[in-house]
Amino acid sequence: MKLLQFAMLGAAVAAGFALASRAQAQTPSPDTPPAARGTQPYLPPALRKPLGQGAVLLRYQSVQKLKKRFEAADVDGSGTLSREEARRAGLTVVDKNFDHIDTAQRGQVSFDDVQTFLIQRREEANSR
Template sequence: MKLLQFAILAAVGVAVISHARAQAPKSDSPSALRGAEPYLPPALRKPLRDAATGPALLRYQPMQKLKKRFEAADLDGNGTLSRDEARQAGLTVVDKNFDHIDTAQRGAVSFDDLKAFLIQRREEAHSR
């Protein structure tokens, strides 16, 4: 009797697996393979995001994009932006807050000045 039950369970298991494979996408792309097989080779696995570096990475990427926009807006290549350069480049954050960013009253802001301003604003927002 137990042998008969085992044979039935095995047949049902094979049928379920065959049906799942028949329904799986026929592509070799990693996204197609993710749904088809329960095991993925390491090359096809998505890397797990480390919780300790996750938020830092999320802040790093936009900062790098902002730095590229800042450098592209620096038309004279001196490493700083005037209010006009910021306005022409569409950097409205710099344009609207120019006097707060330019704490030394030089008439130009560096990327470090902008970062310090953004960090200060973020800390002020978190303290509320």
């Protein structure tokens, strides 16, 4: 019985070393750009979560994609969008909720305004 346990322990250790060496061999250098590594861009340490916490990572990636679309829609480079710019860019969430997002009634919304609106909407949905 002890011999069987010892053999199983040895096999587990050997398998661990094999996986570690294979992972090390496949790890690209830090100089390799993220696209060539097949990975997402740098995530700040505060957003790095174990795989079980994938919702945070998905939310971060969604916000980053929305930010890129927002910046692309900002044709005049003002850092804000008018309702018309949002409509032309196909940012339906911003277009349809423009009056709720533009709480200062400026006729322009910043990306921070959009984020604040989305956070409030998510909190309202979670409180139901």
